[in-house]
Amino acid sequence: MAPKEEYHFNTRVIHGPPSSEDWQGATLAPIFQTVSHRHATAESLSQTFSGQKTGHIYGRLSNPTIRNLEEKLTLLEGGLGAVVTASGMAAITNACMALLRAGDEFVAGNSLFMSTYLLFTNVFKKYDMTVRLVESSDLDEIEKAINARTRFIYLETIGNPKMDIPDLEKTAAIAHRYGLPLIVDNTIATPYLCRPLDLGADIVLHSTTKYLSGHGAATGGVIIDGGEFSWPEDRFPDFKPFIDRKGPLAFLDKAWREHHINFGTTQAPFHAFLTIIGLDTLAIRMERHMENTLEVAGFLKEIPEITWVNYPGLEDNPSHEMAKKQFEGKGFGGMLTFGLKDQAACFKFIDGLKLIYHLANLGDCKTLVIHPYSTQYVSFDESKREALAIAPDMIRLSVGIEAVEDICKDLKQALNRF
Ligand SMILES: Cc1ncc(COP(=O)(O)O)c(C=O)c1O
Known part of the structure; x- marks a missing residue:
């Protein structure tokens, strides 16, 4: 069963669940920098391999430091179990591959990370696994895209960088009506802002590289299994051995056993350690990220050179009402996009920044900026960029936790160069 959620989120994020490992009194998960674990008897290693006994065997399969991160993230998302992976993309790949066979389909909101x-449109296609892209917030379109070969529905809580917010509760209800699980990438919202499993989702994914670790120091990902989906036999006949073996954790077992350990998507214990330290401050960082972003959004709106601002925290934003409902008034996230005249203006603005870092990442405690059109999406053809709402005039800003006056001052002085 999920660990009892006895304390408030801000306490749980620091203390986590009781560790299943022996830390010899250490207050923080030690870095178990070892590849293999010795077993005192032949019987013990044999039983651990067969699953009769819990324990660690080999670093690609599991590690005590990583186990601690898995236990913490399971608690924070209100799940039943988790597998930590080398990156967010490893989590997404393993989770989807555990569900898809050649000839299968899935439905995904079109506001996806690049x-x-x-992965969905090019790589999976090679293996005859087909994504049906739909408008993330269009429930009719989602329902119409489901057919007998569909295996899951996939959404991002807050689209990166489209910033749209789909209705998870209603989408989960549609998914369940057709015997399908809903998978949610919760990277941009974090469990501080939204817990998709509470809203009916079945599997949650993260790039822990972003807000969860929070310092731009550790790459990682996680698959969290809610443990409540029943994997009906008509759609998921291949789940039987996993259900027999692990019951409510059948999906996680499949993702781990078939893909994670064979693809070798293991995270290094040091990265898990850094992420565990980062988690301690997640709640307080998110509070400040969101407070600052709301203020920066209001500030940008008043600047004449800025043609538009896309932030769910703004009252006139199309996702504002959904954000208020789904995030229960806790905030609107730490990222926004805005427009300048054209690409040349975006480059001039970026080149003028002094405090804000120009790089490809988000969710760091430092404020970060990027021009997605000419970087992450540079190899996309124009029709794809349009479909993903990636325009040449768009800047993406991941607002950090510095003094907001200094963030605004840097934005202003870069804009003054126009
Ligand atoms: C929403 C989202 N999901 C997944 C990823 C991939 O994560 P990683 O870079 O850790 O593989 C990213 C990276 O930016 C992201 O923004």
Whole structure:
């Protein structure tokens, strides 16, 4: 069963669940920098391999430091179990591959992170696994895209960088009506802002590289299984051995056993350690990220050179009402996009920044900026960029936790160069 959620989120994020490992009194998960674990008897290693006994065997399969991160993230998302992976993309790949066979289909909201989009539309296609892209918030379109070969529905809580917010509760209800699980990439919202499993989703994914680790120091990902989906036999006949073996954790077992350990998508214990430290401050960082972003959004709106601002926290934003409902008034996230005259203006603005870092990442405690059209999406053809709402005039800003006056001052002085 999921660990009892006895304490508030801000406490749980620091203390986590009781560790299943022996830390010898250490207050923080030690880095178990070892590849293999010795077993005192032949019987013990044999039983651990067969699953009769819990324990660690080999670093690609599991590690005590990583186990601690898995237990913490399971608690924060209210799941039943988790597998930590080397990156967010490894989590997405393993989760989808555990569900898809050649000839299968799935339905995904079209506001996807760039690599997820390429994985779904290019890579999976090679293996005859087909994504049906739909408008993330259009429930009719989602329902119409489901057919007998569909295996799951996939959404991002807050689209990166489209910033749209689909209705998870209603989408989960549609998914369940057709015997399908709903998978949600919760990277941009974090469990501080939204817990998709509470809203009916079945599997949650993260790039822990972003807000969860929070310092731009550790790459990682996680698959969290809610443990409540029943994997009906008509759609999921291949799940039987996993259900027999692991019951409610059948999906996680399949993702781990078939893909994670064979693809070798293991995270290094040091990265898990850094992420565990990062988690301690997740709640307080998110509070500040969101407070600052709301203020920066209001500030940008008043600047004449800025043609538009896309942030769900703004009252006139199309996702504002959904954000208020789904995030229960806790905030609207730490990222926004805005428009300048054209690409040349975006380059001039970026080149003028002094404090804000120009790089490809988000969710760091430092404020980060990027021009997606000419970087992550540079190899996309124009029709795809349009479909994903990636325009030449768009800047993406991941607002950090610095003094907001200094963030605004840097934005202003870069804009003054126009
Ligand atoms: C929403 C989202 N999902 C997944 C990923 C992929 O994560 P990673 O870079 O850790 O593989 C990213 C990366 O930016 C992201 O923004």
